[in-house]
Amino acid sequence: MGNTMCMTKKEIREAGKNGIGSRSRRMERSKRRSLLEEELLHRQALSMAIQQHQLSQRFDGSISRRVGSTSSRRRNDLTDQLANSKQLPEFLENIKTKKIVLIHGEGFGAWCWYKTIALLEETGLVPTALDLTGSGIDLTNTNNVTSLEAYSKPLIDYLENLSEDEKVILVGHSAGGACVSYALEHFPTKIAKAVFLCATMISDGQRPFDVFAEELGSAELFTQESKFLTYGNGKDKPATGIMFEKEQMHGLYFNQSPTKDVALAMVSMRPIPLGPMMDKLSLTPEKYGTSRRFYIQTLDDHALSPDVQEKLVRVNPPEGVFKIRGSDHSPFFSKPQSLHKILVEIAQIP
Known part of the structure; x- marks a missing residue:
C-alpha cells in the first residue's frame, strides 16, 4: 500500500512536470509563431509601401494630444469615426483637400513614410511620398545637389503638373520643411495647408542649417571641424555633404523608434547634401505670408x-x-498612430 501511494505521488509529480513542460513548449511555439508573423507582416508592408504605396496594414501607436492650436472648435472623435466604416463617406465629405504630399527630411527618402501612407489610405485620403533630388531611390549624386531649388525639384515638378483647380496638403519633415517653405513661396495657390513635422520652419533670409545651429554649432565651425562631412569633389574642395555614423544617427533620429525601423533606416539613409542646408530662403508676406501653416512638435x-x-x-x-509626447525625430516610426490622427485632424480643419 505504501509503495502504491509512493508511485502515485511520483506519477503525479511527473505528470505535473510534463504538464508544465508542455505548456512552456506551447507558449514558446506561440511566441515564435507570433514573431515570425510579425516579421512577415513587416516585410510585406514595407515591400508594398516602397513599390506601390498601397498598403492595407494597420500599425499601432499611441494617442497624440493636441495643444496650442489657434482654433477653439471642438471636433468629433476621430477614433470613433474611423472605426465605423458606415461613417467614412460622410467623414470624407468634410475634408475638402484629400491629396497629401509627404516630404522627407535630410538623409531620408519616400520609404520612411510607409506606415503613414498605409494609415492615410485606410482613412480614404490620397497620400503621395516623394523622393527629393539625391534621396531615396533617386539616382542623382548627392554631391551634385548644391541648392534648395535643385533639392526641391521633384516637389516643384509635382506641383507644376497639378491642374489649375487642384490643391494639396504638404507635410514636410525636418529639413524637408525648407522645401515646403520654398513651395509655399512659389506655388501658394496650389497648397491648401502646410504641415511642418519637427521641421525647419525658417523665416525670411534664414538657412535650414540655422535651425539646427543650436544643436550642431555655427555653420562656419561645423564646416571646418565636423568629422561627419563628406568631400565628393576631393578633400581640397569644399565639403559637399554630411553623413553621420550609425551610432550618431541612432541617437539623433531614432531614440524611441522600433528596432526594425531603425534597421531599415540604417541601410536606406543617404548622405545629406550640404548645399541646400546652407541656402538662404527668400519668403514674402504676399506669398508665403498668406499660407496656412501648422506645426507638429516632437517632445522626445x-x-x-x-x-x-x-x-x-x-x-x-x-x-x-500640435504635440506628440514620447516621439523622437522620426514620429512616422515611433508614433505613427499619433501622427496619423493629427494629420487627419488638420485635413478636417475648415
Whole structure:
C-alpha cells in the first residue's frame, strides 16, 4: 500500500512536470509563431509601401494630444469615426483637400513614410511620398545637389503638373520643411495647408542649417571641424555633404523608434547634401505670408530639441500647433498612430 501511494505521488509529480513542460513548449511555439508573423507582416508592408504605396496594414501607436492650436472648435472623435466604416463617406465629405504630399527630411527618402501612407489610405485620403533630388531611390549624386531649388525639384515638378483647380496638403519633415517653405513661396495657390513635422520652419533670409545651429554649432565651425562631412569633389574642395555614423544617427533620429525601423533606416539613409542646408530662403508676406501653416512638435526629439521647436513657432507663428509626447525625430516610426490622427485632424480643419 505504501509503495502504491509512493508511485502515485511520483506519477503525479511527473505528470505535473510534463504538464508544465508542455505548456512552456506551447507558449514558446506561440511566441515564435507570433514573431515570425510579425516579421512577415513587416516585410510585406514595407515591400508594398516602397513599390506601390498601397498598403492595407494597420500599425499601432499611441494617442497624440493636441495643444496650442489657434482654433477653439471642438471636433468629433476621430477614433470613433474611423472605426465605423458606415461613417467614412460622410467623414470624407468634410475634408475638402484629400491629396497629401509627404516630404522627407535630410538623409531620408519616400520609404520612411510607409506606415503613414498605409494609415492615410485606410482613412480614404490620397497620400503621395516623394523622393527629393539625391534621396531615396533617386539616382542623382548627392554631391551634385548644391541648392534648395535643385533639392526641391521633384516637389516643384509635382506641383507644376497639378491642374489649375487642384490643391494639396504638404507635410514636410525636418529639413524637408525648407522645401515646403520654398513651395509655399512659389506655388501658394496650389497648397491648401502646410504641415511642418519637427521641421525647419525658417523665416525670411534664414538657412535650414540655422535651425539646427543650436544643436550642431555655427555653420562656419561645423564646416571646418565636423568629422561627419563628406568631400565628393576631393578633400581640397569644399565639403559637399554630411553623413553621420550609425551610432550618431541612432541617437539623433531614432531614440524611441522600433528596432526594425531603425534597421531599415540604417541601410536606406543617404548622405545629406550640404548645399541646400546652407541656402538662404527668400519668403514674402504676399506669398508665403498668406499660407496656412501648422506645426507638429516632437517632445522626445534629440535632433531638433523641443526648446528649438518651441522657438520656431514663437518666432514664426503658425495657425495651429500640435504635440506628440514620447516621439523622437522620426514620429512616422515611433508614433505613427499619433501622427496619423493629427494629420487627419488638420485635413478636417475648415
